[in-house]
Structure formats: structure tokens, C-alpha cells
Amino acid sequence: MTTRNTIQKKLYQIIFEHDTWEGRAFDVLLIVLILASVAAVMADSMVDISLRYGRYLFVLEWMFTILFTIEYLLRLYSSPNPAYYARSFYGLIDLMAILPTYASLMFPESRFLIVIRILRVIRIFRILKLMEYVEELEVLRNAFQSSWRRILVFLTTVLTIVLIVGSLMYLIEGPEAGYTSIPRSVYWAIVTVTTVGYGDITPLTPPGQTLAAFLMILGYGLIAVPSGIVTIELGKEKSRRLRLNRVCPNCDHYGHDRDARFCKYCGAEL
Amino acid sequence: MTTRNTIQKKLYQIIFEHDTWEGRAFDVLLIVLILASVAAVMADSMVDISLRYGRYLFVLEWMFTILFTIEYLLRLYSSPNPAYYARSFYGLIDLMAILPTYASLMFPESRFLIVIRILRVIRIFRILKLMEYVEELEVLRNAFQSSWRRILVFLTTVLTIVLIVGSLMYLIEGPEAGYTSIPRSVYWAIVTVTTVGYGDITPLTPPGQTLAAFLMILGYGLIAVPSGIVTIELGKEKSRRLRLNRVCPNCDHYGHDRDARFCKYCGAEL
Amino acid sequence: MTTRNTIQKKLYQIIFEHDTWEGRAFDVLLIVLILASVAAVMADSMVDISLRYGRYLFVLEWMFTILFTIEYLLRLYSSPNPAYYARSFYGLIDLMAILPTYASLMFPESRFLIVIRILRVIRIFRILKLMEYVEELEVLRNAFQSSWRRILVFLTTVLTIVLIVGSLMYLIEGPEAGYTSIPRSVYWAIVTVTTVGYGDITPLTPPGQTLAAFLMILGYGLIAVPSGIVTIELGKEKSRRLRLNRVCPNCDHYGHDRDARFCKYCGAEL
């Protein structure tokens, strides 16, 4: 870090940090450009607009991409540890946000993938000093993290049910009703158990409708399971945070219940 | 307020207050007129009824609007602070409830907007002295208020997913299956992730159906998040209300039930 | 009750009570007859079966109805207080369960209403001594009862939203997309906000789809509110039951918290 020149340091301050007014101005500009480029691609996908303004949108898209490419290179240049940045979560997103336009030289359709630029807007949380939001996101993530085993078990159960019911429907209803193969029947079963219910494939015979009714009621009831899991975890997360405030004066351990009178680690009075 | 004459004071009592029998009679009459005018507009939107009774409904609508206009002017006249009333929540609703009919002189269709008159019925809570209802509404509002950051983070996450999956589906399925543009594909993704599932646009190819199945399961699981958030907040709100108010004068313990007469910890009288 | 003869008393024991073996045998027979008669009517509604076996089902239906009529008359005859029985919940259901067949002499279609006989099966809970089930039903009912105000406020809010969004869609989409009147648009809005999503009416224009997307996300998020309300109430109901066990030795009041050391009503030590 000592070998970095002044330009690198100044650039780092502007591009990576949010304390100076230049840093903040850069971040806001970046967000505006990202949103504008996503809006441009979305507009370009609409036939009416594409026919009339396609040429301008094409130019615009390349302008945005070249700007983001320069920004990416400057980030690499100014970072104290370019390799670390390039492999970090944000670094990968920054790279993925420019690739689709270059790829479109070979696969024209791929340019629509630049909507993943929207992921860069996650930075908006940091810029606007919305630390509370980041904290909230962390609460949700923690709740998910400490319950992912249970959720995985739940999902495995649902997928097993869906595979078996889908196969049964393939036998009961058959191709006339749209159940042309087991994978397609499993797709129908997922549409049904999640209560989405497109209605593109529907049972026509009484036995099929009976089995479908069972699956619907199952899906209607099973939705309670993730709700229960997440509610419990959010509750625990909440109380964990409340407990963080109580610290033992003897051993500095935190995390004591509100009704605790003695430290549970060293036995000292709180 | 001192310069107001007797008529103003009397009018204020009738129109704004609910203590005298005239005040209550006025309020009940108002509710009946509002419901009748909304019913009339709804009826007028049905072709059969409009063809046969359209003339009468037209007259009726203007009668209602003129009555409400007079009422609005009287409110302005009798209010101790007309400017404050005009800018208040109820004042703005009262104004918006009469504008559509006048606007219909230029834009005939706009008259159907008078259904927003229904918002005036919120007053029904006050009239019928249903203060418990208002309190319950406040509990729900508080629960939302103290969790809106978390809900916003959740919504941002969902919208990001929906934008990316929608764009992928536009590439995978294309216009033949109804995914004619990215905005339309995003509309489909919202229909799917919320488990509404109209079925007006549905994936036809196996890769599209696979991606759709992922989105459905995601939506099915994610519904747990707002449920968890609201449940936790309602629980906190509930216990906060029940507990905080009562403190034991002897041992300083709080958390006594509303019907408690003695401290449950030390037995002292509350 | 003293003036009742022996037959009345014996009949009362068999028909109304469940302690003797005759009483239990009668109840089981009744359940079988009710289920059979409902099944017969459901079968009769299917064209294939009706054409082939309609004659037999017709005879069967009248047989069932005559049996249930005799049973109803015996209940009136043997009851110590016939007027009270006739006006009670079960008495009214027993009457309503036989009327549709007689009404079918004038309105043939009305005979299908005898499916309400199924409500008589609620008795099954009592017969099979499934008191735990009745208790569970009571827990659910109590939870609903103590939160119905909050649920009503929630429903009023949802219906107001649905009325306003429905009217807006009527203006935005119009009859071409199926929004032929405001009531029909409100029906669509209910289909959407509850995440049912039939797809019989769907928005076709971008503005309409945008508004629909908002309504879907709203409905997806709002479902958290009744979940939260019911969860909290069920939790309270649960702890209320646990508290029932602690009784004050001094004043006989029950309902003390688990951590209470003194009676909150009289201050005596527990």
C-alpha cells in the first residue's frame, strides 16, 4: 500500500469510499448510469420502441458499457489489492455487468443479460448511509442462515411429494389432458403445490381432480412450515440482539438473558 | 375562534362533532349518501342498467355531488381554521370526492373515479364510537411502521429477483410463448412469484418451465418472510401495550396485567 | 320434566344422550345415514349416474328424508323443552337438513341443498368422545373471537383497496380486456389480491399490468397480517390455558403467570 502513487490513492478515495463529497457524487452518478442503462435495455426489448429508437439505444448501450469498463479498470488500478477486489462479491458483479454487451458481438441476444447490472445497485444501501437497511438485511440473512437445514429438509420433502404425485398424474390423466411426460407432470405438480395454478395443464378426470385436490390442500397447509420456521428464527434473532447488550463485568462475555443475575460463563454477579 | 358567529359554531357542532344528536344524525345521513352515490356509480358502469336507467343515475349523481359540494363549503365556512381543514387528510379526501363529477364535464369517463368517496366512510369508525377499531387499526399501523425498513429490504430483494428472472425468461422463451418484451416478462415473473398465476403467459419449453418452477418455489418460500416480520412486530406491539404502563411502586418491577391489583413479584398494592 | 312419560324418557336417552349403548348405536347409525344421503345427492348431480340410476336415487332420497323427518319429530316429542331444542343451533340444522327435499316438490333444483346435512356430522365429535377435538375447535374459535375486531379492520382495508383498484382498472383497461363493469373489475381485484388468479380476466395494456403487479405484491405482503394476528392470538390462548392451572389459595382467582409469586388480585402468597 505504501508503493501506491497519489493518483491511485485519490482514485481509491473517489471510487471506493463514501466519505468525501467526490466519493458520494461518484456513487450517485454511478447509480443513475446503472438505472439508465437497465431502463435502456428494457426499452430496447419492446418491439415498438426498438423499431423506432433502436439505433440510438444501441449507441447508448455501448456508451454505458464503455464507461463501466473504464470504471472497472480504474477500480483494478486504484485498489490496494486488485486480485482481492477482482475475486470479491462486488468485483465479480462489476465484471459480469459489462460482459453481456461484449458477448453480444457474437450472440446478439445476450445483451439483454445486462439487467444483472441491477445487482450493482445493492451499493445504494451503502451510499445513502442506510446502514439500518444493511442491518435489517443482515437480520433476515441470519434468520435464513440458522434455519437453512430445516428449510432444506422441508424442500426435499416437497420435491419428493411433487415427483411422486406428478408421476401418478401422468398415469391417471395421460397426454390428452396435457400430462405428456413425467417432467411436465412434475412441473404441473409444482405449479399446483405452490398454489400458483396457471391452469395451462389441468386434470380432466374425476380421479385426477381428486388427487389434484389432495395436492392443493397439502400445498395450502405446508406453506405454514416455512412461515413457522422463519417466524421462530426472526424471534430468536431479535432476542439475541437484545441479549447482546448485557456484558459480564468479570469475563466480558455478552449474551445474557434479561432475567439472568449471574454470568453463565464465570458465575460472577452481573 | 372568538370572532366566529353563532351559525358557524352551530354548524361546526353538527358537521364536525359527534356528541349532539344532530351531529350523529348528520354523520349517519352522510354515510348513507356516500354509500348510495358509490352504489349508483357502480350500477351506472354496468351496460344493462346504464342503458335503462342511465338518465336517472346521471341526475342522481349530480344531486349527490352538489350536496357534497355544499357540505364541503359549509365545512370550510364553519371550521375555526379553514386552511388547516383544507390541507388535512380528511379535507383532501372530501375535496377529491367531488372533483371527478365536475371533471366528467370534460372527461366523461373520469366520473367513475368518485368511488374514492368510499374513503370518506373511514369516518364510520368515529361515528359509531368504535374507538376499539381505531385502536386496532393503530396496532396494525404501528406494527407496519416499525417494520417498514425490513419490508422494504424484502421488497427490493424480490423485485431484483423478478427483474433478473424475467429477463432470463425473455431470452429462454421468447415472443412465441408470450414473453414479447422484458417489461412483460417481469410482469409474468411478478404474477408467478406472488403465486397469483393467471396463466395468460406460461412457459412452454422445458428450460423455461424449470426456471419457472424455481421461481414458484422461491415465491412459495419467501412468503414466510413478511409473515415472520409482521408476526414478530405484532407480538412486540401487543406486549409493549400490555406491559409498559404498570410499574410496582415497591419493587419497580413492570409487566403487570391490566387487571392486576397487587404486584406479582412482591405482593405490594399497585 | 316430571310429567314426561317413560317412552319420552327412553327416547331422550337414545336420541339425545351418548352414554348407553343404544344411544351410541343410534348416533353411529345417524352418521352413516347422513353420509349416505349426502353421497346419494352428489351422485345424483352427475349426469351419467343420474340417467342410469336416477330413479333409485330419487326413492332413496325420499326414504332418507322421511327417516330424518321422523327423527326430527321424535326429538321434538322426547325433548324436555321442545321449543328450546327447536330454536337451538343443532335444532335449526336438523330442520334445515330435511326442508330441501320437501321444497324440491316446488323447486326441483333445491334438493341439492341437502348437502347442508353434512353440518349434522359435527355431532361426530361428540359421539366418538373426541372431546380433545372439541377443545381444539374451541381454542381456534377463541383465537378468532378475540381477534375478530382486528380481522374486520383488515378486511375493511382490503375491500377499500379492492374497490378503488377495481374502478381504476375499469378506466384503464375497459371492456375489451373483460373489465366490462366496476363490479366485475372488483371481482377481478379480489381474484388478484387473494392470489387466486383464475386468469379469466387479465390486464392487457402496460399501465393495467403495472397496476395489477402492485395489487399482487400488496396481496402477497398483506397475507402476513392475518397470519400474524392468528399466531399471536393462538400463542396467547395457549399461555392463558397454562395459566389456568395456578389458583390463589386465598381468593381462588386463577390465571397467574408462571413467574408470579403473589396473587395479583389479593396479594396473598401463591
Add this chain to the structure above:
Amino acid sequence: MTTRNTIQKKLYQIIFEHDTWEGRAFDVLLIVLILASVAAVMADSMVDISLRYGRYLFVLEWMFTILFTIEYLLRLYSSPNPAYYARSFYGLIDLMAILPTYASLMFPESRFLIVIRILRVIRIFRILKLMEYVEELEVLRNAFQSSWRRILVFLTTVLTIVLIVGSLMYLIEGPEAGYTSIPRSVYWAIVTVTTVGYGDITPLTPPGQTLAAFLMILGYGLIAVPSGIVTIELGKEKSRRLRLNRVCPNCDHYGHDRDARFCKYCGAEL
């Protein structure tokens, strides 16, 4: 068990146990074969693939089935108590997983039922020493077990509503709208109350749409009940597990965290 020869003992170790490397290798091989055979049947159900590779898939299927049959016989042979194994949960699944292919000699379609082989993969939890997953599954199962009475009462209520509303719709809408019989109308009511909403049958008349709207709002609200039940049970299950095991030897207080070394109430060592 003493009369078993060395081969039986060795086989038992490999097939039933997971401690030796042969045992683990056998289990992993088994999982791979099961997944491959399920994938083969799913592929065979797709017309394109079946026409081209049907012959190979046919051979493959018989190979898998013969292998699984040999494995089943070896399990019977090596088990210390064959009759007990044959009647156990896993024993029955192992048998059911080979029957469909043999049955397909008489009923060709039945071979698709071999997807139930997927149930054998439940063993994956045991193999990979994923005991935590099994524990989580147990938590979910316990939560369901201690609330199944309540859930049954809930389901009975929903089914009663569905039967009555379905019959009413049959009378209101009739065959023109697709309500061709009461069972079919009940199927529609289940599709609606669970918020699946295929849209294959939809009400066309205003009275029918009004009743349907009521049913939708009911289903939208009722989903809160299983959510509430499961959340409460999961919460109880959780705290029961965490709390009950640890009791302070000094003051007899229970409810200590798993990482607590001293009583939080009296400071004594646990």
C-alpha cells in the same frame, strides 16, 4: 443371531451398516443407481427420447430392477431377523421399489410407478452422517404430531365449507359455466379456497362471482390458521429442546442455555 454364518455377517455389515468403508461405498453406489433409474424412467416418459432410445432404456430399467431385486434378496438373507426387516418401513419401500417393473409385464404403464424408488433416497440422510438433518426432520415431525388434532379440525371445517359452497355454485352457475356436477363444483371450490385458481372453471354470473369472492377472501384469511398452529408448535418444540435438559443443582432452576457453565439465577456451577 449366533447361527448366522460369516457371509451373512459380512453382508449385513456392508448392506445395512455405514461404519466400514465397504458399507459406505455400497450406500453411495446404491444412491447413484436409484437416482439413475429414476432419471431413466422420467426420460422414457418423454416421447422424443422414448422413440429414439426406448430400447436402451428398456434394457437399463430391467438391469436396475434385477440389481435391486438381488439386493433385496441379500438383505433378507443377511438380516438377523428377515421377517422384521420385510415388514419395516424401509423393507416395504425396498419391495415397492422393484414391484412396478415386474407388474409392467402385465400392465405396461405401471412401470412409471418406479419413481417411488426416490423414497429410498431418504437413506441419504443416514449415509452422509447428516444427523443434524434427521434431527431437524424430527423437529418438524414433532411439531406436526403435537398439532395434528388441531389441523384435522381445521381441515374438517375447510372441507365442510367447500362442500356447501360447491353445491351452492352448482345451483347458481350450472353446467354452462362448467359446474356440471356437485363433485366437480367441490373440486372448483378446493381450487379456489386454496388460492390455486387454475381458471379451468370460473363463475360467469354476478351472484356466482360474489359467492366466489367470499370463498376467496375466506381462503386468503384461513391460511393464517395452519401458519399460526405450526409457528406456535415449532416455538414450543424449540424451547422445550433448549431448556428442559439443564437444571441447576443448587437452586433447581431449569432453563439454562446449552453453553451456560454457571446458573444464571444463583451463580452455582452447573
